[in-house]
Amino acid sequence: MDVNRRELLRSIAAGAVGTQAVGTAGATGKTGELAFGEYIVSFADEAGYSKALALAASVLDEIDFGDRIGGAMLGRFPEQALRALAKHPAVKYVEENGRMEAIGGSMPWGIERVGARTAHALGETGGSVHVAVVDTGIDSDHPDLQANLGSGKSYIRCLPCGVDNACTETWDDDVGHGTHVAGTIAAVANDRGVVGVAPSVTLHAVKVLNCEGWGFYWDIGRGIKYAARQGWDVVNLSIGGADSSFIRDAVEFAASKGVVLVGAAGNDGPCSDCVTYPAAYPEVIGVSATDSEDGLADFSATGSGVDFAAPGVRVHSTVAGGGYGYYNGTSMACPHVTGAMAVLLAAGHSPASAELALQQTAEDVGLDWLEQGFGLVNVDGALGIEGSLGTPPTAATNQPTRITETAARLAATVTDLGSADSVTVSFEWGVAGTELARTTPRVSVSATETVELSITGLVSGETYEYRAVAEGDGERSTGETRSFTTVVVTPEPPAVTTDLPSDVTATSATLHGTLDAVGTDDAVEVFFLYGPNGNLGQSSERQSLDAATAFAIPVTGLLPDTRYDVVAVASWSDGVVYAWDVHSFGTTR
CATH class of the missing domain: 2.60.40.10 (Immunoglobulins)
Structure with a gap:
């Protein structure tokens, strides 16, 4: 295994952008529950295979990663046999079959923040690239994803656990996690819902996690190998767990086939040197999470396994059952980078040159190297088209005033008109934790000034969220999301x-x-x-x-x-x- 890949790439980019290189990952993760009596035995040659076969109480499955990596067997073995296999010279490793888990019509703020909107306007949308989402599956009926769905594969039964989504395909999503990831990568531009970073790629669902959001090493490794054998270009791994030799073999196999692997850093933060696997493997591009103010998300893992940062707080995307929702997590940051790689590959980059372009143009948002890696991923910058469109206006979301039990006055300050002579300001709002689906009328301004608009029909004691929207010269930006709670009316008796x-x-x-x-x-x-x-x-x-x-x-x-x-x-x-x-x-x- 080429353990120096991440260090080498950082050194190359450092020569271009003057950033100090960092060593390879040494993070640890949480150990999941184990499949009773199931072990993975990896062998380097026929002698190792024959020994494992002879000592197995039962063989459940086998896999071949090729001559360089070797093969593996999933089976049940007596304790004495496991000790003997661990000492055999032709056996690479013996490990329990542990598990990994899912890491927890407007354009979402994260898509704009990574510069994909400019790329879309110039036709850079990822066409011809194939992306595999190794996760809980993808909602096969979602209106924002149907046009981009290709084939799929399931290594675990689709069985909805509280998610209103029929298992039309074996690889359908019975949790919602994989669908949310898929939407950030490639939700189509169809005048409804959301838009992904690369809305023209072909998505493939590889279902390896069950309806509780976790899956065993064996199924995850097989899923990664399957995606590589199909010749798909990018694999999104918004999953995480402890170090597994079997998963490492699967990752190494996929990388040897030229597949780009992107992984979520993990949600164990605040912590240091705690990037989860598979993101911590040097063959995988590790992604940490930032918020709308470019700060490190308080849940984001950090460490030498982080290559890039991307938006991961209140990410708006597709969910199982045909709807939309806001999720938090490095799982949500990861697909921003997956989509960015897809756009660059479609534009003619090789996997290595695409990653290097992202490294050289990533935006330094003031975080530590172990928190942001090369920086916040920047799609239009990597394509060399940054700033070719108009400059968007900006408006800061201010604190609300005149809050009563049924009304409030929202305020925003236009801080920059951008390239426009005048801009419109409005507010998107809704009940906290739901989509900001309601909008106020637009107010036109031609100078940097404060705009106030009232909303009514609110519920006493309810918490609402809102943000300012500034539009002008074909450009659009949103301000920080704020919240307020309406006045609670205490009933007074006669x-x-x-x-x-x-x-x-x-x-x-x-x-x-x-x-x-x-x-x-x-x-x-x-x-x-x-x-x-x-x-x-x-x-x-x-x-x-x-x-x-x-x-x-x-x-x-x-x-x-x-x-x-x-x-x-x-x-x-x-x-x-x-x-x-x-x-x-x-x-x-």
Whole structure:
């Protein structure tokens, strides 16, 4: 295995851009649960294979990576046999069959941030390139992906676990992770949903993770080899786990076939030198995650295995079931680089020259080398077309004002008109955690100034998110996403007082009370509970009042020469309120 690939490439790029090279990865990852009794035995030659075959209690599968790497067997072995195989000179390694996991109509901010919008405008969209997504599968019916879907392969059964997506194909997505990754790579430009970095590539789903988002080494390794044997150009690996000799062999095999492999750095951050595998292997381009302010995402792993940074916070993309969603993770950063490599390959670059072009033009966003590698990937810069279109305007999203239980005023400051004489400013907004699907009217400005727009119809106590959108001269940019919570209205009950009755006879009386406060409701109903000798079991007629005032209600059918108790009551939306004072009166003979 060429363990110096990453170090060598960094040295080459360093000569061009003046960046210090860093050594190879030495990161560790989390160990997953193991398939009971299943082990992988790798052999260098026929003698090793024969020994493994003789000692196996049962053989489940075999794979051949060629003469240089060797082959492997998945099987069940007695403990004594495993010890013997580990010592055999023709056996390369013996390891448990562990597992790896998925690392957790507008153009998404990440696609714009990596410069793909300019590339799209000039026709650089990745046509003729084939990209394999080794993951949970891809939604075969998604309207943003159908046009780009090629063939697929499944190494694990499609069985939806809470995802509303039919398993039309064996490689369909029963989680949503692989579909989100695929959308960032290649969602088509169809005036709906989202657009990917390389919207003209052909996508291939290689399903190796189950409906809980994890898969065994054996299936993942077979999936990587399968993609390489098909001659597909780029493999996206938004998966991660501990170091596996078998996965390393599969990665080395794919690299030997000229396949570009891109992997997610992992979500174990904040941490140092913690890049997960397979991203930490030198043959794999490792990607860390940044936020919309170009800061390192707080969950992103870092270390010498990081080659590039890309957007990974609130990434908007396709999800299983035909919809769209916002995900966070280095899994979401990884496909930005996969798409960038696809665009460069389609433009005529070789895998090596494409990676070098990205290295030499990556944007230094002020992070440490172990956090950003060469920097934030820059598609248009790598293509040599950066700045060939108009300069986009910019607008900063300001804090909201005049927040009530049902309304708020949003604000943004136009900080740069770009190449336009005038720009329009609007806001995209929605309930926090959902798509910012609602938009305000556009306001036209011709100078750097602050724009305020109100939104109404909000729900009390709900949290909303919003961002400014600036458009002009065919260019568009979005500001930082902010949030606010509407005012929570605390219900206030009405207040009543019982007053002395009047017009008392042997069988009737007029009961009196005062509504001291209406409370939160627009109107309340008032009445009396009364009865002889402390038994308040009778109820008077009711009156509806919308303001504080005295009220009187006559009652009849009383018993002569009897003592009655009475209390005023107000009924409101949250129940009833009783007066503190209970009055007594006696009827006449």
